[in-house]
Amino acid sequence: MSGKSKAELIKELRDKEFRASYVTSILAIVRAFQIEALRLKRTWNQSRLGIRSKKPQSEISRLENPDYVNCTVKTLADIAAALDVALIVKFVPFSRFLQEFEDVSPEALDAKSFSEEFDSTPITPTVSIGSTASQNVVITASTSFGQNINPRISIAETQI
């Protein structure tokens, strides 16, 4: 099997032109692969993602082209919002960059949506029972994330 060592790659990155091109290229190809893969995972076509992100289909098509490099952070943020995933844009040292993109397999580039990540988390309800001044029993419930939820008890308020 293949496998260029990190030392060999770092040697090539000593060329400023090479490293600028390497970074641009890997970001563009990752963006194109991820947008297409995340869109297909939702069984959306480019037009559907366009509608969700308020962009023409032609722009989605451009974003899925790994040779296209002229996109803005705002555009990527809009696409991320439409796909319900987060986006990271920050300056980092090369060592961090190499670490981040060491694995670019389809599995490594998958990103769960917010609901995939959190809505499937088992809810651990906390139920408390108290009484009000009018002697009504009040049942409140919250999830393990602290969200208040409606308790599925039909006698939520019972006159004592």
Next chain:
Amino acid sequence: MSSLWTFKGFRSEGGERLIREWYKNASADKKAKFSVTMKFLDERPQADWSRPAQKPRFKMLSHDLAGYGEIRFFADNVQQRPIGKFTGKNEFTILYFAIEVGNKLRPKPKALRPILDERMQLISSDKERYTHEWKV
């Protein structure tokens, strides 16, 4: 890193290693784009090589070049088209570095076919002698 492939290049009778020579003489932009493209292919099964569908990084060829496939990337404002063949399980061998100008392959497919066939014939006769490995 999940490397799935072995990439090879044609080695001439005189011992010249195709990918190594091309890479040595390539611009920084070509080197970087080639490295990134090969890294992506390396970490995907063949079924995913035709992604993203908008501009796939690999395409099987037809007509005059049926049986061969081209790796596709854009560098130095030119569409780069390293052409090769699957030569084993999870093994791809690059036989020629072509380019595409105005949607036309250079050299022309009819001229390229005999070169590719001749190189493949040599590889079939002695794979070890006529190929060299390229680490992605």
